[in-house]
Amino acid sequence: MAGYLRANPQACDTAEGIRRWWFDSEHEVEMEQLLDALEWMKRRGVVEEILAADGRRRYRRLAGDARLQALIDAADAG
Secondary structure (H helix, E strand, C coil): CHHHHHHCCCCEECHHHHHHHHCCCCCCCCHHHHHHHHHHHHHCCCEEEEECCCCCEEEEECCCHHHHHHHHHHHHHC
16 A cells, blocks of 8 residues: 555545555455554554545545655565
8 A cells, every 4th residue: 555655645535445446456455454554554644534525534645755665665574
């Protein structure tokens, strides 16, 4: 997900939209896992959650490129 945010810095979507569009068919993600990952990223200042006018929660990038790259590097190492 961090790679997608780096390549698409203006991306903003609901959790369902992220699950459906941000991952390719080879990397299906369970909604519970995705919500856990989004919460983890929120706590670290990588994404923010906003409440849209339609009442749905959307997530968008908050961190800069360096922070996103550090997240990608940590994931690759683990």
